[in-house]
């Protein structure tokens with residue numbers, strides 16, 4: 001299934017947009033983040049506990065650490081790969097979804 005997210009050209013470095021999709025009979029939330037000139041999409045769930053990374057505020061990126069940071073216990077994930085390299089879930093990775101850029105929108109492919 002593809003999720004279309006419009007207006008991505010206006011996103012700044014570290015800015016994110018959340019989106020929802022059906023997953024295992026429930027509604028899951030993902031997020032698209034711009035990291036330098038690239039766009040990356042992940043499931044909004046920490047690999048440590050089953051909680052959203054942002055605690056619902058839509059703010060994922062911590063500039064000083066140059067990482068996506070979980071607001072519950074501080075796990076830090078590389079924004080371009082989703083790999084955790086600091087905190088309670090080192091070596092785990094966020095669920096990453098393919099992103100295709102088309103001018104001012106992207107298509108995120110999430111599992112059916």
Ligand code: FES
Pocket residue numbers: 046047048049050051070071072073074075087088089
């Ligand atoms: S819940 Fe994310 S680091 Fe603990």
